[in-house]
Amino acid sequence: MKDQSTEENILKAAISVFQKKGMAGARMQEIADEAKINKAMLHYYYKSKQKLFEAVFRQAFEKFAPHINQVFNSDKSVFEKITEFTDSYISFVMENPYLPNFLIQEINNNPEFADLFFGSEIAPNPLRFKKQIAEEIEMGILKPIDPKQLLLNLFSLTAFSFVGTGLVRGILNLDEKTFKSMMEERKILIPELLINSIKK
C-alpha cells in the first residue's frame, strides 16, 4: 500500500539527522531508519546524499531568512525591530535548537555552496536597513553608529547561546531549566542593552 507522504517523511527524517550530525556525520541508513523506510527510497526520491542535504539546507535557510528579513525590510522603527527580532528569534530557535548551528556549520564548511544562497533572491539584503539607520541618525533618534556592528551585536547576542550551548552550559554550569529561563530573560535584556547603547 502506497504511503503518499513517504517523500515528506524522508525529508523530515533527513532534517532531523542532518541538523544534529551535519553533512559529514549523517548516515543515509540512519535517515532511512528514522523515516522507517528502505534505504533505496532515499535515492528514489532524492538521488544522492548531496541532493538530500541540499533540500534540508534550503528548508533550513528558508525558515531562517524571514527573521533576518523582518529586520532588513519591514517598516518598523529600529528600536521596534530590535525588540521584535530578539523576541521572535529566541522563541523560534528554542523550537528549532539545531537549526542555527546547522546553518553556520555547513556554510563554514561549504562556502561556495553557501554563496548560491547569498546570491539568490531569498537572501537577506541589508541595504534598506543601512539606509534606515542613516535616516534615524539624521533625525537625531540614534547616535552615529555602524549598522554592520549593530547587526553583528544583535545576531551575536541572540544566536550565540544556542550555537554554543554545550560550551556555554559547561562553562557557566547551567542546567536545562536555568538555561531556558535565562533565554526568556534575554528577550528583555538584549533589546534593553542594545537600544540603550544606540539611542541618542
Place this chain on the structure above:
Amino acid sequence: MKDQSTEENILKAAISVFQKKGMAGARMQEIADEAKINKAMLHYYYKSKQKLFEAVFRQAFEKFAPHINQVFNSDKSVFEKITEFTDSYISFVMENPYLPNFLIQEINNNPEFADLFFGSEIAPNPLRFKKQIAEEIEMGILKPIDPKQLLLNLFSLTAFSFVGTGLVRGILNLDEKTFKSMMEERKILIPELLINSIKK
C-alpha cells in the same frame, strides 16, 4: 633517517585537519598527507582516530581555557577584565580562527566526553567571578546584574563573529578586509557597550 619531531608533526597536522573538518569530516589519510608521513604512523603514535582526536581536543581546550580563567580568577576589576578579555580573546582567535568553532562543535556532538573536561581542574570555574560581581554591586560600582548574563553577553559578542563567520559575512556582505577591521573595532566597541550597561 629518523625525524625526531614526527609525533609533533602528526599532532600539528591533526590539529589543522580536525579543526577545519571536525571529527566526523576528518580523514586519517588527509592527516597523514599533511604531516607527510605514512598513515600507519598515526596509529603508531596515537593508537586510534578517537585518541588522536582527544589529543587535539585537549590541546584546543587548554589553549582556550586560560582566556576564560583570566576573567574568572585574576585580581583585576570587572571593567578591566571585560576590556582585557575582549582584546586578548579577539587577538587570539584571529590567530586561531578554527578553534572556537571546533570546540563548540565537538562539545555539542559529544556532551559526555566534554563533561570530562568541565569536571576537571583545568575547567574554568565561575564561582570567584560571581562573588566579585556581588561585591562590586555592594560597593556601588555596578548595577544589580546577573553575572551569568554578563558573561553570556561577553562571550556572545566576542565569539559569535568567529563561530558564525560564514553566515555573518554572507548576510552582511563583508569581505575579508572589512571583517578584520570590524574585529579590530570591536576590541573597543564591546567593552564600551558592556561597561556602559552595567556601571552604576
Place this chain on the structure above:
DNA sequence: ACATTTGTTAACCATTTGGTTAAACTATTT
C-alpha cells in the same frame, strides 16, 4: 661489531557507506 629497541613503509584487511539493481508489490489506466 652485534643485538636490541625504535621508527617507518607498503601492502593488506574488515567494515562502513553511498549507491544500484532486479524483482515484487500497489495503484491507475484502458
Place this chain on the structure above:
DNA sequence: AAATAGTTTAACCAAATGGTTAACAAATGT
C-alpha cells in the same frame, strides 16, 4: 481484467576508511 506506471524491498556492489601486519631501516646500548 489486463496492461501500465509508480512505489517498495532485499540483495548486492564498489569505493572509502580506520586499522593491522610483516618486513625493513635507523638508532642505541653493550
